[in-house]
Amino acid sequence: MKLGEGVEAAIHCAATLASVDGNSTMPGAALAESFGLSPSYLLKHLNMLTASGILESVPGPAGGYRLARAAERITLLDIVLAIEGREPAFRCGEIRRNGPVKIDASAYVKPCGINAAMLKAERAYRAALAEVKLSDIVADYAAEGDPRSFAASCAFVERHQRRQKPSSTNQA
């Protein structure tokens, strides 16, 4: 029962990316600098978020990352599952079958009650995470957080975000 450190980094990065303009991007190196993390390692987590469809990546000198959809449609559960994997934490190994007395498989058609209880608890965990949207995190930070810290974050984002083809043909 231990979450990797990447989860915290991923959520912070996603919250930061929620503050960038429409289709602008922010390089991974800037995000790493923003939190004092290793750029090379953060790339791995950002890549996982991209693979899960939470972020979009743009290559090239003016490239970077941006949210793949609105912050209101991204929950903490999405990010946690993207980093930690979608399979449940408790995996029933069916050790009840491994005893010395071998019984026919028909005796185990019913799912293990222990497994059911553990999965039920995990559903509660995931439900609680699914209720928190990324926009809630940002709004809470803007409202409850210290104004100095919030202003510094906004300035950092403004300084490092890169606009994607401001007057190009592909503009919707």
Next chain:
Amino acid sequence: MKLGEGVEAAIHCAATLASVDGNSTMPGAALAESFGLSPSYLLKHLNMLTASGILESVPGPAGGYRLARAAERITLLDIVLAIEGREPAFRCGEIRRNGPVKIDASAYVKPCGINAAMLKAERAYRAALAEVKLSDIVADYAAEGDPRSFAASCAFVERHQRRQKPSSTNQA
């Protein structure tokens, strides 16, 4: 977000121990055999349960393990915390402070909103586990489980449990 294998073993062993008589004990080797586990490794987990006050251990040839209190007063949460540790799965590293712009510590008196959301979800998880008592697991197993498997388990327990005050040396 991954629980160790020992959690499943610990819950199964605790449920098995709930079926032994009042102050009788069952050796760890018998429990390991009951689930096809490594005896040496299971001892480590049983020892953790003992250290947490869930089990009691009796040394000596007629020794073994037994529940330290009634099965109605043992929850799945107790067992999970005993094996996995009591600290929460999400540990806020306060990476928001590690940015390039150093801000006075007074800006971070408020707890991190992300940390609050993650801990809230974990409280829901633990609350769900705390609602399931070990006696519920046993009762569900007796009621819903296959009669053959249940009978085999009872026979196994009956064959391996050791009474602490043997008044008769009747052994098959």
Next chain:
DNA sequence: GCAGACCTACTCGGATATCCGTTGTCCGAGTTCACTTGG
């Protein structure tokens, strides 16, 4: 002056080492039962 091609710089992405935790195993401390032996 302008268009095209080339070159550079910057980005992400995956492949590669390193470190820590869980897994798995072993041997030692302690206790109770059974046997032996002396009264």
Next chain:
DNA sequence: CCAAGTGAACTCGGACAACGGATATCCGAGTAGGTCTGC
């Protein structure tokens, strides 16, 4: 015949390796922009 001492066997407990995954790092593929050259 009975009781105390002795030995042994069985138990738990903690200390000692081995594997796997998370952590951390580096180098390569790809792209956009800037620059140079020819027209």
